[in-house]
Amino acid sequence: MTDRIGIVGGGIVGIALARALSARGDAVTVLEKEQRLAGHQTGHNSGVVHAGLYYKPGSLKATLCAKGRASIREFCQEKALPYREVGKLVVAVDESELGALAEIERRSIANGVPDLARIDDVAALRDVEPHVAGIAAVHSPHTAAVDYATITEAMAQDVRRAGGEIRLGHEVTGIHREGDSVRVTTPVSEDVFDRLVVCAGLQSDVVARLVGADPSPKILPFRGEYWELAPERTDLVKGMIYPVPDPRFPFLGVHFTRGVYDNVHVGPNAVPALAREGYRWLSVSPKDTWESLRWPGAWPLAKQHWLMGVDEISGSLIKPLYFKKAQRFVPELRMSDLAHKTGAGVRAQAWGRGGELLDDFAVDRLGPVTLLRNAPSPAATSSIAIAEHVIEHYLDVAA
Structure with missing residues (x-):
C-alpha cells in the first residue's frame, strides 16, 4: 500500500528524503515556504563535501558523513555535476x-x-x-567541493519524474494529528498524510511547536x-x-x-x-x-x-x-x-535548556510525525545517508 508522506522543507535533506521515498513508490509532497529550493542553509554554505575528520567516532555525524560523501560523489557522477x-x-x-x-x-x-x-x-x-x-x-x-544548490535541483527533478510533488510558497502554519494521520495546513492548501517528516532547518523548533513537541532543543541562529x-x-x-x-x-x-x-x-x-x-x-x-x-x-x-x-x-x-x-x-x-x-x-x-550546544544530529518522533531537530554541517554531505537513516529507523517502523 502506498503511503502518503509529507515533507516540510525544501533544503537538500528534505529533497534527498523525497527522492528516496518517491523512488520506492510512496506518494510524496514537499512543502517549502520559499519560492525556490535550497534557499537557506543549503544554498548559503561553502560547498564542502566533508570527509569526516572532526566527528566523534560512532556518532551519527561520523557514520552518516562516511556514507553520505560516497553517495554525493556517485550522484554527481550520475548527473554529470561538478565534483x-x-x-x-x-x-x-x-x-x-x-x-x-x-x-x-x-x-x-x-x-x-x-x-x-x-x-x-x-x-x-x-x-x-x-x-x-x-x-x-x-x-x-x-575532501571535495560541489554546488549543493545545483545538486538539490537535480534531486528535485528525480522527485518530480517519480511522481512526487514539490510545492513552493507553501509555509506550514498548522499541524494536527488525527488518529494515525496528520493534517497539514498552509495559507493556500490543506492535506492529510499518513506520515510527516519535518526538515525545516532554521525553523525546525518553530514547526516542532506546531506538533506539540518538546521546545528543547531550540534553534540558535x-x-x-x-x-x-x-x-x-x-x-x-x-x-x-x-x-x-x-x-x-x-x-x-x-x-x-x-x-x-x-x-x-x-x-x-x-x-x-x-x-x-x-x-x-x-x-x-x-x-x-x-x-x-x-x-x-x-x-x-x-x-x-x-x-x-x-x-x-x-x-x-x-x-x-x-x-x-x-x-x-x-x-x-x-x-x-x-x-x-x-x-x-x-x-x-x-x-538545550542548560545552554549546551548540541553537537550530533538529532531526530525526534511523535507518532506519525518525525522531526529533524538538529542537522548542521555535515548535513549537506550526509543528506542522502540521512534520508536512508530516517526511512529505516523512523518511517519503516510502526508509528
Whole structure:
C-alpha cells in the first residue's frame, strides 16, 4: 500500500528524503515556504563535501558523513555535476595545537577518512600548500567541493519524474494529528498524510511547536560571513586550509576554501544572528531575538562563551581583525586580497535548556510525525545517508 508522506522543507535533506521515498513508490509532497529550493542553509554554505575528520567516532555525524560523501560523489557522477577533490589541510600553527591535531588524526583514522596523511615536515607541508604557515598538519586529499544548490535541483527533478510533488510558497502554519494521520495546513492548501517528516532547518523548533513537541532543543541562529579572495590572488590557496578547531566550540574557525567554480572563500566566522534568517547585521527580528534571550539556556551559554562572542563580533565589524585570523595561516595574504564580502550563511545550531550546544544530529518522533531537530554541517554531505537513516529507523517502523 502506498503511503502518503509529507515533507516540510525544501533544503537538500528534505529533497534527498523525497527522492528516496518517491523512488520506492510512496506518494510524496514537499512543502517549502520559499519560492525556490535550497534557499537557506543549503544554498548559503561553502560547498564542502566533508570527509569526516572532526566527528566523534560512532556518532551519527561520523557514520552518516562516511556514507553520505560516497553517495554525493556517485550522484554527481550520475548527473554529470561538478565534483572536485581539491583536498583539505588542517594546520597546527604552533606547538600548543599539536595535541588537538593528534585528536583530529585519531578521529579521522577511526572514521575511515580515505588516504589521510600526517605531515610533520614544513617542506612537505609546502608541497601541499606552497603559501601556508604551520609546523604540522593532517591532509585529507579527497575532501571535495560541489554546488549543493545545483545538486538539490537535480534531486528535485528525480522527485518530480517519480511522481512526487514539490510545492513552493507553501509555509506550514498548522499541524494536527488525527488518529494515525496528520493534517497539514498552509495559507493556500490543506492535506492529510499518513506520515510527516519535518526538515525545516532554521525553523525546525518553530514547526516542532506546531506538533506539540518538546521546545528543547531550540534553534540558535549563527551567521557565518565570508570574504572572497581577489581573482588575481587565488593562487595563494590550492585547495582548502583549515585551522585546528577549538574542541569547546562546534565551529571550525576561519578557513580558506577553494570552491567548485575556482573562487576562494575566506571564512566563515560565527556571530549570533539577530533573526532566524538574518543574513546581514541589519536583518533584525525583535521576536526571534527576544525568544533567544528568554530561553533558559541563554545566560549559561553567554557566561561560558562570551569571550568567543566578543572576538567573533569584533572580527565581523572590523576587517583588520578578521584579516589577522586569516593571515595567521597564509602570511603572504594582504588586506586588499580580501576583495569583497560574499553572501553570508546562517547555521541552525540547536541548544538545550542548560545552554549546551548540541553537537550530533538529532531526530525526534511523535507518532506519525518525525522531526529533524538538529542537522548542521555535515548535513549537506550526509543528506542522502540521512534520508536512508530516517526511512529505516523512523518511517519503516510502526508509528
